[in-house]
Amino acid sequence: MKDLINNLDAAYKRRAPLLGVTEAFRIVNGAPDGFPGMTLDKFGDRYQIQFFGDELLREKNAVVAAVAEKFAPVCLVIKERLSRSGKSLENPPMEVAVGRAEDSVGVVREGSAKFHIDLLDTVNPGLFLDMRHIRLEMGERAADRRMLNLFSYTCAFSVHGRLGGAEISTNADISAKILDKGRENYALNGLEPKQGEFFRGNAVEYVHWAQKKDLKFDAIVLDPPSFARFKGKNFNVREHLMPLVADCATLLNKGGLFMVSSNYSEFNLSKFSRDALAAVASVHSSAKTLWNKSQDIDFVGSGHTKDSCLVATLIEV
Template sequence: MRYTAKLKVKPKSVKDITNGYPLISKDAIENDEEKIEEGSLVQLVDSSNNYIATGYYGIQNKGIGWVLSRKEKEKIDQTFFAKRVREAVEKRAKFYATEDTTAFRVFNGAGDGIGGLTIEFFAGFYVVNWYSEGIYSFREEIYQALNDTADPRGVYEKLRFDKNGQYVDQDDYVSGEKGEFPLIVSENGMSYAVDLNDGAMSGIFLDQRNVRKALRDRYSEGKTVLNTFSYTGAFSVSAALGGATETTSVDLAKRSLPKTIEQFAVNGIDYESQDIKVMNVFDYFRYAERHALKFDVVVLDPPSFARTKKKTFSTSKDYTKLVKNTLKITSDGGLIVASTNTASFNMKKFKTFIDKAFKEMNKRYEIVEEHQLPEDFTVPHNFPEFNYLKVVFIKVLN
């Protein structure tokens, strides 16, 4: 039997939680919660001790837990988790039935009723991401629910709650068949190599699926494409398959070179005909400007925060400068694909960074396409702040 604590919600936060807000923030709670163990169930009540919701205690970013139910008599047990996982799997039925896409998100945290947990599908294998010790304490119930519902080929996990902010170095295999990596998955007919047992990342960010398709289908043919912060070169692959005359991939991480070569190879693209640079993106901007290089399309998908020996990059502080640097090497009439996964501001705010950059560079622009999270990344209803992905396709007019 799990210990259940009672947490009193401040009056200003009662309405939000009652209306469906899923995150339990420290600021929303009146009484001291520091002695509660991770994984404990918590009953949220108002100042008159009236029931509001049931959740679990688990420290994650700005929160101390997540709401699981607003039904006072609902038990948080195996049946509860089985129902949530089953509903999520059924919601993705069309993804399971699609042959040209074999990688997608099956369970998206609070959007599917259990904050702090995501599950991804890769050609029959599942990767379960745990974002706090609290949710990880329910692993037996959740793995049982996944096995009963989805019949996984094999299961891997990622523990993302190390107290030092670093990924836990471990063998990620959990159960079922052990994968042979790289595993080749399909995305809208494109191929990508993934490794489910190689640290924090798999090799592809699934939330950018629709953006890669748009780049391939509508914006690459006959174009030169620069892919900055390129990671494993997924955008470069989509551009090349869309008919780009040349792609340039730039990332500081040394492993980006072999990983990008691998992604080109599994798509039958001669990597030697593409340009892959292992260097700081801002150094590359200066290099490109010195050599009078211009690109028809530039993809900007920086991490929310990054630190090198020379400087620190923060999306909220530095995105305007990033766009200004990009404009110097973008052809007139060219396209900038500006993206961020920073959850601390919304699309409207993101566009102000872009607008400021263009005004300071005395350039005009037109936003021709926008994207946020794809359909399989379900977000809590009426709370758009959980829709963290923001992507705009910007045409440079002069």
Template sequence: MNVKIELNNYGVKRIRQGNPLIQVEDLKKKIAIVPMEWVTFIDSKKQYVATGYLGKQNKGFGWVIDQSKRAIDDEFLVEKFAQAIQKRQPFFADESTTAFRLFNGEGDGLGGVTVDYYADYLVISWYNETIYHLKDSIVNSLLAAFPNAKGTVEKIRFKSDQKESKWLAGEKPQEPLLVLENGVSYAVYLDEGYMTGIFLDQKEVRGRLTEGLAAGQSVLNMFSYTGAFSVAAAYGGAVETTSVDLAQRSLPKTQEQFQVNGLPLDQQKIVVMDTFEYFRYAKRKGFKYDLIILDPPSFARNKKKTFSVAKDYGRLIEDSVEILTNEGMIIASTNAANLPVKKFQQSIEAALESKHVRYRLVETYRLPADFPASDFEESNYLKVLFYEIKK
């Protein structure tokens, strides 16, 4: 490792303040060809600042890995993975949960790669080309630190000609693989494109539903994907659930999630429809819900229009109020990393005020303990706000 990359004073300052994310504007000179190896970052006096790598991804242009002049070799990487696994011991000890994040990129000291644990199987996600190029050493180190893995699959989450998901090592499980979270079963498919069937960062929110937040209530789950929130609510005593998603596959996938928990489908509605169209339809029909869950993608496009959290979340809130019971709750969630929690809260409350309702923020959730964030705002991307609303 002898490639040296000079940073400007601003870049050096950001690293010394604890931010591990390298941005293009931190570099002294524009990089024509990104080095596919670990590099040394230096200051204007050619003095050592940190060790890491450059690799373009949606968050930035590279990551700081170490500031102690240690070589980033297999021993270093095994140590990183072992430390992360040690921190997750409470999760391994919890028999009611068998799926969680084992290694969370920059939050565990190696930006650009995450590892999820699904009942003894590992799912590795690569977020830029450079870290993927270094994968042999990383995978070997991971499996040295966690030799009990039955099998390993990888997801390529950057622009590439390669297949987005492929099996790396070990046996393939019989699918669906059933995992537990808060005692609820979820059917997952480890090698079906980017998604597995459940977003593990929402475990605490689903936990609140499982333990009875929605007991005796009618629940509307918008952008429902495979219906995980709906299943948690039904398991926790919801009288009925309605799951709405535009994707055709959401219907069989959601039915399956209810079935693996032995929950009757006759109390669950699953609707394949655009969210905003469903709001209009529900209002026309006079439907009312006690609890509405809003967890849209940060950005989505269908044939007719585009949706972005930053621009359109207020509309979701306004439309939800129209079909909420007189004393209801909205769970407002986003994973938009570039939207600060304060702005997210302001956009929700501005929409509520425009509807002239009384509201109270009663609970807030960020990333759970198995998703440690690093010391910059975008790293702690998840924001979930529970609002009690009285009309």
């Protein structure tokens, strides 16, 4: 177990620059941190282990003991993301290894914002850690802008945007439950929802409705899932993302910002950014790329496995 603790200590020290920024980050990102097929995420004093392979699953008890000794978690949840046959599981078996089930719920700080998390609420506890650095930047750029947050999940981009001085930040998501969590995050940060800020429905349908209403925004965040289904209709990023990017571009005011991202493992960052820029430029000929990014420093080895990948680009029109 000593080797496990030493590896945890080394991995944690590599993330030291994040300690003044956030209470939530990834401590272990698989093999590059000495833990093949495993991730360890910190959400304040609550921790989550995910097994994406059986390399360390066979040593689960030793891994739990090492994490417990090193970090003394209030709660530690284990999620097995692969079936015994090797198939990816979107509804993984969950086990509370330290603490009680009710201890899985808490609040974490990220920059000037706070967010509710629940380690036992499906795969993700309510905050996508690999988007942190992009959320923080979009919040800094939000002052006096009208924002649109598509596939908004728990509205973390909008919380940062409103705290950063956004005039309004409209959230579109198909899940009423998820939007309710977004409202809870607004309340947690002392934000009063404005009229029209929460739209329950298909993000694609919202864009088409906004086009008909001639609604305009100064910043758009488009971070879709790789696949989604709503009212019998499918959304697949390979086929549908770039046409949606072009549609979204019609909603942007001159000088507006457009952040497009995806966790789809087959996307290449340079090609993704070129395609996104071309889609926006079909509407705004002066569009230019401000940056291309992948995951932050806590995702060591990003892009080398299917469970750790991100492509993101920021475009100005």
